[in-house]
Amino acid sequence: MTRSLYEFTEAFRIAFSQIKANTLRSILTALGVIIGIVAVTLMGTAINGIDIGFQNSLSMLGEDVLYVQRWPWRRVEDWWNYVNRPAIQVETAERLNRVIADTPDSLLEIAVPVAARGTSVKAGEVKLGGVMTFGTTADYSRIVTTEVTEGRLFNELEASVGRQVCVLGSAVAENLFPGRSALDQEFDVRGQHFTVIGVLAKQGEFLGLFSFDNQIIMPLNALRKFWGSRIDLQLRVKVKDKMRMKEAEEELTGAMRRVRGQLPAERDNFSINQQQAFKDQLDPIKTGIAVAGLFITGLSLFVGAIGIMNITFVSVKERTKEIGTRKALGARRRTILLQFLIEAVSICLIGGVAGLLITFGTCLGIRHAMPALPVEFSAGLMVISMVVSIATGIVSGFAPAWGASRLDPVVALRYE
């Protein structure tokens, strides 16, 4: 037992002096492993980052909110089935809320109508384009996922009379009124004066597509004054128990069909959307990254493994006489096997650590250059890359090491 330990440390000693003596050769050999490890860790980092960014984004939508809309959140081929669906109106929300109130033990809490429009806003000389404008009722406070850090949301009265007041997303507030409080400031939406009554907390980007901070929220009745009263709405329906989203969705479907007075044979003339739809869309992307990453990783590790196998064969050949000497001095087969195996594994481990450092540096760089891009380096990835490196070393080093261990000492000693 102790003998194996001494032989083990001796093997590491030899391996490192060998690698030191052949620095360039070892680095070139490790390159394949380095690339492989960089590929696997970058892939993992990307997937991790996407997952985390996705979770953050989804929580902006609200984990416990169902969206009733004309269109589903996915690409549809049969657009003709959707385009003629009846618009969702304020009255739809009112009737839906009555159905919910009439349902005993309803899983649904409340439906809030929300209208969304892109627009540009102006305050003095500052003009902002592409601002998402949401019009809604005072009930919005019950489904809002963001804190109002300054001021407040509009109240029932303001909502019903359609007062021209607004809650700004943090980015809008910063850009329109840089360096000062936006509260009680006035600005223009479509040429109409609005007063800021609140500012939302910073939320970040949704899947890197658009920023929830780039929004303004105003009373629906105010929005309808300028965009027309027949504007298409969405209903945001809060669910009481987010563990039972599936049942809630079924209940909501039934309730909406009652509101719409649909016959049993008819297809739904509305869509119910929830964050799950995004997840379903994201999964193929994640799988794509994983498959591509695994392919690159597998390929480069394969090439790397061949390189290491080759270099270990060369090493065995070069040191045949040394192997003979060691055998003459009492090295057993597994001592020699271990020696060359550890040498191969050491090169792979060095490659693995180098790969990890490169990935780590890349992640830091990305985070610095593009803070919006979600990258997440994890301890699990480090463990995986170490395991992969060691496995590559063992697999590629085994054949040459086995050959070395089986060398006839007489032949090996005579080798020049």
Next chain:
Amino acid sequence: MIPPTAPADLSRRLIRDPGALVIRIEGVSKLYKMGAEIIHALRRVDLAIHRNEYLAIMGPSGSGKSTLMNMLGCLDTPTDGQYDFNGKNVAHMVDDELAEIRNREIGFVFQTFNLLPRSDALHNVELPLIYAGMARHARRERALEALENVGLGDRVHHKPNELSGGQRQRVAIARALVNHPSILLADEPTGNLDSKTGEEIMALFEQLYDQGHTIIVVTHEEDIARHARRIVRLRDGLIESDTRVV
């Protein structure tokens, strides 16, 4: 330079029965296949070597000298015949068992020294002890002692390329002796040395013999063989003569 004698080693050797049989070879043959041809490297050779003998094995190339040496050194096993080492039958041992015997019972000295180029003298001498499973501290102590015994106590941290040929061979001899083997097996130990250095190495062997070591030197040089007390000459795989030198 004459190295100091080692009192520790001397006392250890003196306890042993000086006449005990170390090696007994009976009817040993070795066949090699070279393509279709079968070569009889050894033909039913008998040989007995006792403790504290100083033996030279001589013979022209092709005489079976190297084969016999490999056999004696447990690097190879005979095709046929009996080989007992310290009473143990080694003729049919497998690789790892032979490695064990080589590690504990045989000290090798090679013509080309065969030191590890990137390791210092101390580590080179430690190597057999690592394979024997000796702990680091004891190993170091024993290796230092062995280096001092060959007069290299001041060169322990020199790499082989920082040592002269004679010093390298001394390191090799220290390495051969560090595990207190039963025999010292030297293959042309002066072959890569100039004659003056060669004489120094032979003087060291003389000293080791005086201390009670069993020494087998394989050589083709009469001058070297003359240092031994017994000369075995081989020809065509047979022992041609086995004479005592007075």
